Amino acid sequence: MSRLAASWSRSLTKHGLHPGKRRAPDRVTASDLRSRRESLGEALALASPGLDRLFEIVGKPGCAVLLTDAEGIVMDQRLNDVDEHTFKQWGFWQGTNWSEEAEGTNGVGTCLTEKRRVVIHRDEHFLARNTGISCIDAPIFGPDGNLIGALGVSSARYDQSPALNAMIAALVSQTAQNIEVSKFRAAYPKSRIVMLPGENLEAGALLAVDQDDLVVGASRSARRRYLLGVGGDVEPCLASDLLSDMKSELGFEGAERRAVLQALTQTGNNVSEAARLLRVGRATLYRRMNKLKISTRKN
Structure with a gap:
């Protein structure tokens, strides 16, 4: 079984999701979001420059940059003002739950579940309402080796090609690694x-x-x-x-x-x-x- 098929199987049998289910993205409460951000502490500040640099490269073509915690809740994002309304509807905003349990196969959730970089392109998503987006995500590990979150680039462009996804994936991996290095240095x-x-x-x-x-x-x-x-x-x-x-x-x-x-x-x-x-x-x-x-x- 391929990794993509395994993720779809988890979405259907383990999480009890249906591909055609229509609902708004799940969001945590404001107090929960605040608590989660506080628990990440300096990790958010250390990651911020990397998010800025990554967005400078991928933002103009209409991509959003997302940083989540280990449970798939969006902690921070970078996106263009003109795309803000659309991206909020998609769930590319602080507090949205992109775990595999909530959204099925998707960049953030599958990356965190499998602890590896993933590219989930359009109709590879489990839920039909997510098949218009492409998501590229890489895990971020803390100084103790435990998973602390994921970094991702998402786009709703219809012409987002697999070749472009591959180039963005390399940038996402490098940025995630740089965040890990910064966090590791700060810890020691x-x-x-x-x-x-x-x-x-x-x-x-x-x-x-x-x-x-x-x-x-x-x-x-x-x-x-x-x-x-x-x-x-x-x-x-x-x-x-x-x-x-x-x-x-x-x-x-x-x-x-x-x-x-x-x-x-x-x-x-x-x-x-x-x-x-x-x-x-x-x-x-x-x-x-x-x-x-x-x-x-x-x-």
Whole structure:
């Protein structure tokens, strides 16, 4: 059975929905919405710049950007003023419930249920009233590896093509990952953040390492890669031991070189900022760069 067919089956048998059912989108109360937004805390503020940047790209063609909590309730949105009335009717607004239980197969709900990026294009939606929209959503995981929400782009354009959906999907995945990184850094402000590349945009792993070289935090991808368990605190362990597999391939110097290059790339070759990211002094970083034969024109 395909994943889409499995979602349709859940919608019909588990959630008891009917494709032809006509009703207005479910919405939570104002007090419930306020409570949910408060529980997300700084996550909303950290996500806001990413929503703005994503909307700058997809907003002109008439798309809406939505951020939901882990239960599929819209927490924030970005949309054009001219589309506001239409989008509100569709349910692209704070407080609307886009869980699979409420709406059947859809971008937000199916993404949260399956904990993966999904593209639900027009008539792939379960409810007939949603078949005029295309939804592209990616999950967002918190610093403890637990699901905290979803980021999505939705459009009611009749000419929204699968090719355009694929391009938007890449942007949504990257933005969701950036939000995860921001949230992870905020959770471990006194730790050095080690970023390990993955095979795709959703697989990058993050480790928080303290001044004693102990791993004190790990993202969902890192927890899965190193069998650290999902949810809760990470049992402290030596980063050097945990990363021994990477060192065996690259050598210790190679692993250090990769970490330095990643920090420089992230900061646009700003050595001072790269040193801050790596939790070392500027002079120390310069010495390591000289030893590793890494040069930069920026100071």
